[in-house]
Amino acid sequence: MSDSLTLSVIKADVGGYVGHSTVHPELLEAARTRVREAVERELLIDGHVTHCGDDLELIMTHQKGVDDAEIHKFAWDVFVDCTEIAKRLKLYGAGQDLLSDAFAGTVRGMGPGVAEMEFEERPSEPVVVFMADKTSPGAWNLPLFQIYANPFNTAGLVIDPAMHQGFEFEVLDVFEHKSIRFACPEEMYEILMFIGAPRRYMVKHVYRRKDGEIAASASTQRLSLIAGKYVGKDDPVLVTRCQSGLPALGETLEPFTFPHLVEGWMRGSHHGPLMPVSFADATPSRFDGPPRVIAAGFQITQGKLIGPRDLFDDPAFDGARAEATKAADYLRRHGPFEPHRLGLDDMEYTTMPQLMEKLKDRWQEVNEE
Numbered sequence: 579m580s581d582s583l584t585l586s587v588i589k590a591d592v593g594g595y596v597g598h599s600t601v602h603p604e605l606l607e608a609a610r611t612r613v614r615e616a617v618e619r620e621l622l623i624d625g626h627v628t629h630c631g632d633d634l635e636l637i638m639t640h641q642k643g644v645d646d647a648e649i650h651k652f653a654w655d656v657f658v659d660c661t662e663i664a665k666r667l668k669l670y671g672a673g674q675d676l677l678s679d680a681f682a683g684t685v686r687g688m689g690p691g692v693a694e695m696e697f698e699e700r701p702s703e704p705v706v707v708f709m710a711d712k713t714s715p716g717a718w719n720l721p722l723f724q725i726y727a728n729p730f731n732t733a734g735l736v737i738d739p740a741m742h743q744g745f746e747f748e749v750l751d752v753f754e755h756k757s758i759r760f761a762c763p764e765e766m767y768e769i770l771m772f773i774g775a776p777r778r779y780m781v782k783h784v785y786r787r788k789d790g791e792i793a794a795s796a797s798t799q800r801l802s803l804i805a806g807k808y809v810g811k812d813d814p815v816l817v818t819r820c821q822s823g824l825p826a827l828g829e830t831l832e833p834f835t836f837p838h839l840v841e842g843w844m845r846g847s848h849h850g851p852l853m854p855v856s857f858a859d860a861t862p863s864r865f866d867g868p869p870r871v872i873a874a875g876f877q878i879t880q881g882k883l884i885g886p887r888d889l890f891d892d893p894a895f896d897g898a899r900a901e902a903t904k905a906a907d908y909l910r911r912h913g914p915f916e917p918h919r920l921g922l923d924d925m926e927y928t929t930m931p932q933l934m935e936k937l938k939d940r941w942q943e944v945n946e947e
């Protein structure tokens with residue numbers, strides 16, 4: 579056990595209500611009871627349970643560090659318990675994200691998404707937990723670049739001496755299972771070559787260069803790669819620390835005024851705009867979307883989660899929502915055509931292999947170019 583604090587966000591879709599649109603109140607209640615018990619027996623300092631779409635989200639503070647077997651086991655057990663309720667209620671896709679029957683020390687690689695960070699609590703510690711549904715972890719690349727590398731987004735990069743040296747990004751290659759670090763601003767053009775391809779390269783962590791302080795941590799699990807076949811999208815979470823030498827709350831939220839296109843939406847097979855919504859509107863329904871993101875703000879005080887504040891429940895994001903709806907209308911008119919539908923590489927997890935097999939004898943050689 580260390581003196582420093584760990585913030586762990588662990589999430590899974592263990593059954594949808596109705597379809598893939600939201601989480602049933604009984605599951606939320608059961609998870610809240612389990613979290614309360616874990617606080618009472620001092621496994622956790624504090625915990626908050628919420629949902630984004632059909633994903634059950636456990637936001638937890640403790641002193642056991644990242645990747646801790648006990649914390650991960652606790653989250654796993656909550657998801658297993660909630661799966662039982664989901665099965666009883668015949669909710670949709672009960673246990674969908676639990677890819678294994680037995681826990682093996684960490685939830686990594688077993689289906690749930692994880693974003694964790696360990697730090698010394700500052701005199702005041704504002705954090706934002708972003709949670710998205712109907713998209714994949716690459717969705718954070720663009721906003722993370724904006725927050726930590728773009729002075730047109732983050733005035734503090736220019737104005738605040740603590741941020742003037744910039745930030746270091748750890749980028750994961752999820753196909754090759756390796757990572758690389760880029761220092762910005764010097765390597766802005768290099769990093770963009772990679773993170774501009776968010777299917778394969780995903781920002782995992784961001785650090786302040788002045789002192790190596792951790793600023794952001796994202797979940798990077800891709801369920802389809804874990805399972806080897808399509809098993810739903812790996813709706814991601816992101817944790818950021820804000821203020822006094824890190825991007826301000828408003829600088830952290832600002833990139834979400836642009837509902838950029840992400841992978842996901844219907845059947846995890848379409849591009850669609852990422853719409854910032856209030857907690858109440860985190861219920862993707864139109865064509866199972868469009869992809870949504872919520873932002874829960876907390877002050878962390880001696881490890882306690884003071885909050886959340888529903889940060890996108892703000893008319894300042896109405897414009898982004900309207901723009902997302904317009905982009906959704908435009909994309910939907912493409913029906914099953916790219917670029918609304920994802921490229922063929924992503925179709926390998928769907929009907930394409932069966933179709934190729936079925937039609938393999940009907941292809942004729944052609945001689946002309």
Ligand code: F6R
Nearest residue numbers: 598712810811843844845846866
């Ligand atoms: C996307 C998602 C949904 C489902 C769709 C079909 O992440 O979860 O869009 O893919 O509703 O679901 P099934 O095949 O379960 O009927």
Ligand code: MG
Nearest residue numbers: 591594598632
């Ligand atoms: Mg689901």
Ligand code: MG
Nearest residue numbers: 632633711813
């Ligand atoms: Mg989901």
